[in-house]
Amino acid sequence: xxxxxxxxxxxxxxxxxxxxxxLTVPSHSCTVLLGSSGCGKTTxxxxxxxxxxxxxxxxxxxxxxxASLEPVALRRRIGYVMQHAGLLPHRTIVDNVATVPRLRxxxxxxxxxxxxxxxELVGLPASMARRYPSQLSGGQQQRVGVARALAADPNxxxxxxxxxxVDPVVRQExxxxxxxxxxxxxxxxxxxxxxxxxxVLLGDEVLVLGEGARVEQRGAGADILLEPVNDFVREFxxxxxxxxxxxxxxxxxxxxxxxxxxxxxxVEQ
Amino acid sequence: MIAxxxxxxxxxSRWAGADGIPQRLVEHLAYSALALAIAALIAVPLxxxxxxxxxxxxxxxxxxxxxxxxxxxxxxxxxxxxxxVSLGQVLIPVTVVLTILAVPPLLAGCYxxxxxxxxxxxxxxxxxxxxxxQVVTAVELPNALPMMIAGLRSAALQVLATTSVAAYVGxxxxxxxxxxxxxxxxxxxxxxxxxLICALALLTDGLLAxxxxxxxxxxxxxxxxxxx
Numbered sequence: 043x044x045x046x047x048x049x050x051x052x053x054x055x056x057x058x059x060x061x062x063x064x065l066t067v068p069s070h071s072c073t074v075l076l077g078s079s080g081c082g083k084t085t086x087x088x089x090x091x092x093x094x095x096x097x098x099x100x101x102x103x104x105x106x107x108x109a110s111l112e113p114v115a116l117r118r119r120i121g122y123v124m125q126h127a128g129l130l131p132h133r134t135i136v137d138n139v140a141t142v143p144r145l146r147x148x149x150x151x152x153x154x155x156x157x158x159x160x161x162e163l164v165g166l167p168a169s170m171a172r173r174y175p176s177q178l179s180g181g182q183q184q185r186v187g188v189a190r191a192l193a194a195d196p197n198x199x200x201x202x203x204x205x206x207x208v209d210p211v212v213r214q215e216x217x218x219x220x221x222x223x224x225x226x227x228x229x230x231x232x233x234x235x236x237x238x239x240x241x242v243l244l245g246d247e248v249l250v251l252g253e254g255a256r257v258e259q260r261g262a263g264a265d266i267l268l269e270p271v272n273d274f275v276r277e278f279x280x281x282x283x284x285x286x287x288x289x290x291x292x293x294x295x296x297x298x299x300x301x302x303x304x305x306x307x308x309v310e311q
Numbered sequence: 312m313i314a315x316x317x318x319x320x321x322x323x324s325r326w327a328g329a330d331g332i333p334q335r336l337v338e339h340l341a342y343s344a345l346a347l348a349i350a351a352l353i354a355v356p357l358x359x360x361x362x363x364x365x366x367x368x369x370x371x372x373x374x375x376x377x378x379x380x381x382x383x384x385x386x387x388x389x390x391x392x393x394x395x396v397s398l399g400q401v402l403i404p405v406t407v408v409l410t411i412l413a414v415p416p417l418l419a420g421c422y423x424x425x426x427x428x429x430x431x432x433x434x435x436x437x438x439x440x441x442x443x444x445q446v447v448t449a450v451e452l453p454n455a456l457p458m459m460i461a462g463l464r465s466a467a468l469q470v471l472a473t474t475s476v477a478a479y480v481g482x483x484x485x486x487x488x489x490x491x492x493x494x495x496x497x498x499x500x501x502x503x504x505x506x507l508i509c510a511l512a513l514l515t516d517g518l519l520a521x522x523x524x525x526x527x528x529x530x531x532x533x534x535x536x537x538x539x
Contacts, residue, residue: 093438118440128435132453132528142439174530176537190439200438 043069044090044198044230049099051085059085060096061254069197072224072231074245074263075255076238078278082255083234087200090232091120103198118142121191121229123204127183129175135161135186136171142194160189163226165219181212188220192227201233205240217243238279242267250275315499316506330487332507338483339511342402343474346409347467354414355459358421362455363447368422375415383408383473391480401480412473413466420462424455453528460523464516471512475504485511 044067051060060082067073075083088094089101092113101108108116129138139157140149158168164185175183184204191199205213217240224231235241241248242263250258250266252274259266259275267284270276276284282300288308289298295308319325325332361367390404428451436450475486488504491497 091438114440114442116440117438122435122438124431124435124438126429126431128429128431128433130432130436130450130530131429131534132530134530141436145440145445174533176530176534187435 043067043102043104044232045100045102045105046086046089047100047102049086049089049096049101051082051089051094052097058254060089061256062099063255063257064099065249065257067230067232069230070228071246072233072244074233074235074241074248075251076235076241076245076248076278077251077255078236081251081253083251084202086255087202087232087234090198090200091117091122093117118145118194119196119198121194121196121199123184123187123191123199123201125203125206127175127187129183129186129190131175134172134174135166135178138175138186139189139193141190146194157189157193160192161186163192163223164189179212181208181216184208184216185219188216188223192223192229197230199229199231201231203235204233206235206237213240220244238267250278312499312502316503319499319503335483335485335487336507336511338477339471339474339485339508342405342409342477342482342484343467343470345402346406346470346474347413347463349406350410350413350417350466350470351463353410354417354462355421358418358459359425359447359451361418362422362425363451365426371418371422375418378411379415381411383412384476384479386411387476387480398481401482402477405474405477405480405482408476409470409474413470416465416469417459417462420459420465421455424458424462425451427458428454454531457523457527457531460519460526464519464523467515467519468512471515472508475508 046063046065049060049063050058052058063082063086065073075086077083085094089096090103090108092108092111095109129135130141133141136154136157137144139160140153143149143153143156158171161168161171166182166185166189170178170182175186178186184207187204191201205216208216221244233241233244245263247260248263248266249260252258258278259271266275267279270279283303283305285300286297286305287300288295290296296304297306297308299305328334357371361371387404387408390407391401394400394404396403432454433446433450436446441450474484475489477484478486478490485504485508488500488507492499492501492504
């Protein structure tokens with residue numbers, strides 16, 4: 043369980059990245075922080091592994107204040123996936139996956155086997171083990187990033203727009219892979235994104251964040267799409283794009299949004 | 312001219328004794344190595360610090376381009392006079408001027424090498440639980456090494472060529488042939504000396520280029536090949 047207890051982050055230049063934010067993330071669930079860039083969602087994520095320290099408030103993991111924990115040791119037991127995988131260019135894929143176990147001084151056939159298992163889990167063929175990051179596509183590199191984050195078998199996964207830099211087809215693949223992995227491993231995930239569809243698909247709970255990480259709405263993804271509580275959320279989730287009606291065009295039942303743009307076709311289930 | 316040169320190099324007495332080629336070569340290498348070693352002791356830690364923290368880059372660029380523009384021979388003469396060194400101590404000002412020459416390229420190789428390591432790679436390493444030392448040694452250094460060696464190549468080339476000035480203040484080295492020949496207008500000897508210095512510089516550069524290749528991690532080499 044991760045708790046944000048009235049956390050704020052002021053920067054010296056006067057900006058208020060996070061203003062009095064509180065949240066409890068239940069264990070084994072995926073909570074999505076959804077918001078535009080600059081809303082403080084990444085700052086919140088980084089408070090969990092102490093890449094950022096809050097200027098007020100506390101972050102607790104299973105009741106323990108992270109401020110009392112040594113940052114390097116803390117980070118080694120939390121998985122982190124970024125938008126750009128940030129793989130070590132001079133290390134092979136299998137070594138990249140085993141980065142954290144290596145840091146803990148564990149290397150050998152067992153770690154190698156475990157790294158290969160993780161590659162398989164994220165859908166990478168074992169034949170890629172000896173390749174280097176530059177020989178992989180962006181989507182494949184992201185898979186390695188996920189495998190690396192899982193290598194130390196952390197309870198917590200922090201994911202900062204992990205699929206934001208890959209093309210839509212690959213993104214959907216990776217989202218499905220994550221759902222599959224999560225159904226197997228049931229980690230406690232905080233997932234940051236600005237992609238509404240992604241948030242609704244992946245989040246057990248979704249928080250729509252406004253400026254200064256103010257919680258505009260919180261709930262199940264479907265509720266946020268169907269019952270936006272205010273104009274901010276309504277606009278953020280798509281505004282007119284989400285208000286749909288059916289028109290019959292040449293006898294074809296066509297789904298049209300409030301702005302008149304065709305979004306799809308009504309079919310029999 | 313070529314016949315005269317061949318005769319000069321063919322003379323057995325050139326290859327032995329205090330003024331023989333092997334002795335001068337060793338002296339030349341020793342002065343150069345001393346200056347490069349001192350320069351590395353200054354430039355590598357400073358360059359790594361600047362590259363890692365991103366602090367102080369401007370002042371260093373300014374300072375090192377200032378140092379680069381100092382005329383070596385003038386500075387050497389100035390130092391010999393100002394420091395009032397005895398003949399036995401002239402190695403000190405010689406080493407100082409050569410070190411000044413070697414620091415800027417070494418420094419530039421170090422900090423630009425570190426800065427060329429992609430930000431997200433460093434960020435991911437920190438997020439994964441590398442300590443600061445581990446970020447430098449396991450992430451930044453291996454990826455910066457090729458550029459650091461490039462800095463060393465440039466420094467070595469300049470120092471080896473300039474070490475000739477040691478002879479100007481009475482020391483040995485291959486520059487001896489140049490300054491001795493100048494006095495008596497022995498152009499064959501002068502050309503021979505210049506050729507020897509050239510050959511030494513090129514050979515050293517070739518060896519360091521080989522080292523650079525060997526120390527470039529395979530993954531980094533592949534990445535470059537892909538980007539070019």
